Amino acid sequence: MVENLALLGGTRALNRIEELDSASRWPIFGDEEKKAVCEVLDSRDPYSYIGRFEDEFASYHNVKFALAHNNGTSALHSAYFAVGVEPGDEVITPAYTWHLQVAPILALHAIPVFCDIDPRTGCIDPRDIEHKISHRTKAIVVVHLYGAVAPMDEIISIAKDHDIAVIEDCSHAHGAKYKGRKVGTIGDIGCFSLQASKLMTGIEGGVMITNNEEYYERACILGHYERIPRLRMEKYRRYYQTDRDMAPSCFGFKYRIHPLAAAIASIQLKHLDEWNSIRRSNMTYITKALSIIGEELGYIFEPPYEAPGTERLWYGYVCQYHPDKTGVSKSRFIEALKAEGLPASDMRGFLPVYWNPIYEERSVWREGYPFDASYVSRKITYERGICPEAERIWLRTIRLPVIHRRVSIELLEEYVYAIEKVLRNISSLR
Ligand SMILES: Cc1ncc(COP(=O)(O)O)c(C=O)c1O
Secondary structure: OOOOOHHHOOOOOOOOHHHHHHHHOOOOOOHHHHHHHHHHHHOOOOOHHHHHHHHHHHHHHOOOEEEEEOOHHHHHHHHHHHOOOOOOOEEEEEOEOOHHHHHHHHHOOOEEEEEOEOOOOOOEOHHHHHHHOOOOEEEEEEEOHHHOOOOHHHHHHHHHHHOOEEEEEOOOOOOOEEOOEEOOOOOOEEEEEOEOOOOOOOEOOEEEEEOOHHHHHHHHHHHOHHHHHHOOOHHHHOOOOOOOOOOOOOOOOOOOOOHHHHHHHHHHHHHHHHHHHHHHHHHHHHHHHHHHHHHHOOOOEEOOOOOOOEEOOOOOEEEEEOHHHHOOOHHHHHHHHHHOOOOOEEOOOOOEHHHOHHHHOOEOOOEOOOOOOOOOOOOOOOOOOOOHHHHHHOOOEEEEOOOOOOOOHHHHHHHHHHHHHHHHOHHHHO
C-alpha cells in the first residue's frame, strides 16, 4: 500500500474526529454526579458519604475492609505501613511505574529495591523478583500497569515462600480480573487512585482494600485518627479513647477523603462495570485488528498485550512502536498519527523511577539518607542498567485514545486504518 500520508500532504485517514473526541473524553460527569454533590452540600452529615462509598467499594470487591483516602499515594503509604514496613526494610517495586507509587516507601525510611518488568505488559517480572529478595524484604508492590494484569500466581507463590506481603496497586485497573478474581483482592492489600484521569474517579481520592483486620487497623492509626476509637484491637484503640480524658492522636497523617470526592466516586462505581465492558468491546476490536497488522509487519508495532487468563483494561491505550526496526523516530511516528487525525502522545513522566536524582544521588533528607542510615543492612545503589527492560520500554511506548463510549463500527475501523496507513507507509517518513 503506497498512500500519501497526511503529514506529507495526503488525505487524513480519520474523518470521524468529533465522534472520537466525544467518545474518548474522560472523565465525564453526568447529572447523577452533580446531584450527588448537591446532596452532600445540603446534607447535615456530609461525612456519612464516606462510609457509604467504602461499603459499596468493599462490596464490589467482596472484601471486608475498604478505607477511603484523599489520594492513591496516601492509600499506598497506608498499605506499606499496614504490612509493617519499618525504617531500613526493603520493598520490591517495579522500576517502570508512576513515581508516587514508590515515594511513600521512602516516607517510611525504607528502601525501594527496583525490579525489572515484562516488556510485553510493563508489569513487574516475577523472575527478577526472585533476584531482588533479601532478608530485609518486607513487601512486593505489583502495579497493574496501564490496565494490564500482572502474573499474580507466580508473584504470590514467591511471596509465600519468603513470607512477604504483596500489595497490588490497581490505580490503572479498577475492575480488571485475574483468573476471574478482581485485581486488588489477590494480594494482601489493594490500592486504588481515584484521581481525575483514572477509570473511575472522585477527581481526587484513593482507596485501600483488604481482608486483613490487622492491616486495616494499622492503616487507621497512620492517617485516620477519627476511626481509632472504633477499632477492635485495644493495642491500636488505646491511642484515642473517647471515654477517657486523653488527647487524641494518630501516627502523623490525615488521609481522610473529601466527602464530595466520595459521593462522586460512589456514582462512578455504580457505572464501572458497564463502562469497562464498553471499553473492552471497543479496545478489543481495535487490538485484534492491530495485532494482525503488527505481526504481518514484523512487529514494528504492538498493541497492548492481554495475558491469558486475564481480563485487562486500558488506562490510556498504550502501544509499543519500535523505532529501531523502522528507522523512523517515535516523535515522527506520533506526528504522522496526529496528522491522520488520531491524537497520539508520548507517555510523559513514565520513565524508570530510579532516574530521578533522589535515587541517583541517594539522598532525601540529607546526603545518603535513608539509603546509608545505620539501620540499613546492605548498600542498595541505583546506577543505570539495573533494570534493562524498564530502561528500554519507555523508548517504545505511545499513548492513543481509549474509547469510553459506544461508537460506530466505522470509527473503530478508521482508528485502525489511521495506524495501519502510517505503518504501511513508514518508509516515506525516513
Ligand atoms: C500506578 C499509580 N500509582 C499511584 C498513583 C498515585 O495516585 P494519586 O495521584 O491519586 O495520588 C498513580 C497516579 O497516577 C499511579 O499512576
